[in-house]
Amino acid sequence: MRITCTLFLSIVFLSVLKAQEINAATSQEETKTQVPEKISFIIKKDTFPSLLYQKYFWAHDSLCHDSLPPLNLTLDADYYRLFVPLAYYNAPIKQISEMNWRFQLPDVVSYPISEYLPFDIDKFNKTERINKVANNVLIRLYVDCPDLVVNTEDHIMSRQVYRDEEVKMSPKTSVIELFKPETVADVGEANILIRKPNFWYSGGNGSFQMTQNYLSKNWYKGGESSNSMIGNLQLFANYNDKEKLQIENIFEIKIGVNTVPSKLDTMRIYRINTDVFRLSSKIGWQAFSKWYYTVSGEFNTQIFHNYTANTNDLISSFISPANLTFSVGMDYKLKNKIVNLSVVVSPFSYNWRYISNDKVNEKRFGLEEGRHSLNDFGSKLQTTLAWTIVPTVTLNSRLYYFTNYKKIEAEWENTLNFMLNRYLSTKIFLHFRYDDGIQRMKDYNYFQLNELLSFGLNYKW
Known part of the structure; x- marks a missing residue:
């Protein structure tokens, strides 16, 4: 009985999905002549723009296409590697090389997954999640567009951090040398003014x-x-x-x-x-x-x-x-x-x-x-x-x-x-x-x- 219900729901879901694809294709053909070329290119990438797509990518699309109205962007410094001149970083290669497999005995109870935790831990691992997303994007860039790479992380880290110049005194410097009068150029004789005290x-x-x-x-x-x-x-x-x-x-x-x-x-x-x-x-x-x-x-x-x-x-x-x-x-x-x-x-x-x-x-x-x-x-x-x-x-x-x-x-x-x-x-x-x-x-x-x-x-x- 359970198997029969499952098959029935699957057939219904596939039918609805097919009908939506047919309607979307018809709607796309009708509006193709009315929407500028750049907007149609965006719609092709995502035929059914979801709320998630509008939240994370719609504002960025407005920067690349003049026909779209400009939207306010919330700046986030954690994405800096995607907006500076492309460099070869070690973290993306290290991420794809990691093995997430963990040895576990058959009779041992598995670790609780995040859905069952009593609080939202996303607030505490924002940087980690952003780094994973940025690493995935960088891997795609390294594979598809290697000619865009202009620098490496090792070269960047080899440069010195800018600081004010500090005068380092040699420990062997004699104290007497510090108080030695500097040589002064000949400026002529000083005019001595003597004021008598007024009592x-x-x-x-x-x-x-x-x-x-x-x-x-x-x-x-x-x-x-x-x-x-x-x-x-x-x-x-x-x-x-x-x-x-x-x-x-x-x-x-x-x-x-x-x-x-x-x-x-x-x-x-x-x-x-x-x-x-x-x-x-x-x-x-x-x-x-x-x-x-x-x-x-x-x-x-x-x-x-x-x-x-x-x-x-x-x-x-x-x-x-x-x-x-x-x-x-x-x-x-x-x-x-x-x-x-x-x-x-x-x-x-x-x-x-x-x-x-x-x-x-x-x-x-x-x-x-x-x-x-x-x-x-x-x-x-x-x-x-x-x-x-x-x-x-x-x-x-x-x-x-x-x-x-x-x-x-x-x-x-x-x-x-x-x-x-x-x-x-x-x-x-x-x-x-x-x-x-x-x-x-x-x-x-x-x-x-x-x-x-x-x-x-x-x-x-």
Whole structure:
């Protein structure tokens, strides 16, 4: 029964196949006159184009026949041997020479074929499968078209792979030879330029500070509006030869103005409260470590006139008074990133005071009545300190002490600077003064104080 069914199906399959061949031949004759010659040549090769043929060869046919529409080709580098100049490779000959026969005993179970594996192994042997197909094509080319072979695999592999040139150093090369100077052609004599070091350095800082307070005339608690301004300019030019000699020159101007309440002074709206014009110089020669033999000098006075309230009585003016000091002693210096300290001890000091304006009361400044100058010999102590507490807070202090062993004159100036940025800052200025050689005002002692809190511009260079 099984044999009978098999024969019946075979007869039916052959009948259907024969009918398809007859129909295909008829269709080919009908369309032969309508299709270009190149397309008919393709159809002859495969009368019934299958899906596999269209997938693998239709796109390549479009490259050889202009009448076919161009199709996108997916490039695959594994087929490179079919598209480069034909060469004789060893792999095709080796493939056809292999024997796939494997010895197997009759009673031994055969190896499972790929159809029964639980996963698709084609994803892992793509290159192997492509190489087998390419080897078969190459074998046909070697047999049918041997004249197309232009190279061999052995010749290709004998060529060197392109690489950057590498300089190989002989292991016997002496190390001294590596540092041997190369011979240089005669280029003439070199022009030698000698630059002398500049031991001078300069800089400075300036500020303009102000305070303001406004009260309307009908303010319920009374009072008056007030304004105050203070400007400061300090320049320096110093010399340091990095060995023994040091020179310091400082020039300073400080002017402060404030409004005067009408009840205190009906003649003036503004009044000078700070007026300093100072020029100092110091020459030091290093004795040992941080100590220097020092000769120093200082000149100071004021610029503007200053009057007593509600009068035209002149208190002080330019060169009235003027002080000139010379001293000899030792200077201790300490300088680092945070502190810059200088302490000058002068056991021998000379102080000359001069008043040029006859309208100024000379007794107010320690001079005898009718005299314009005063000479004092004594000792002096002067200290300057620049302390960077934090990067935005600095303290500048100056202490001056002079005595002729009969009277004492001392000043202590302190400026605390709070820097908001490079250009804005708030300053607190405190100036203490003691002088028992001047005429004392009624109800006051010899101690004097000047204080100012201000906000404004600040610049340093």
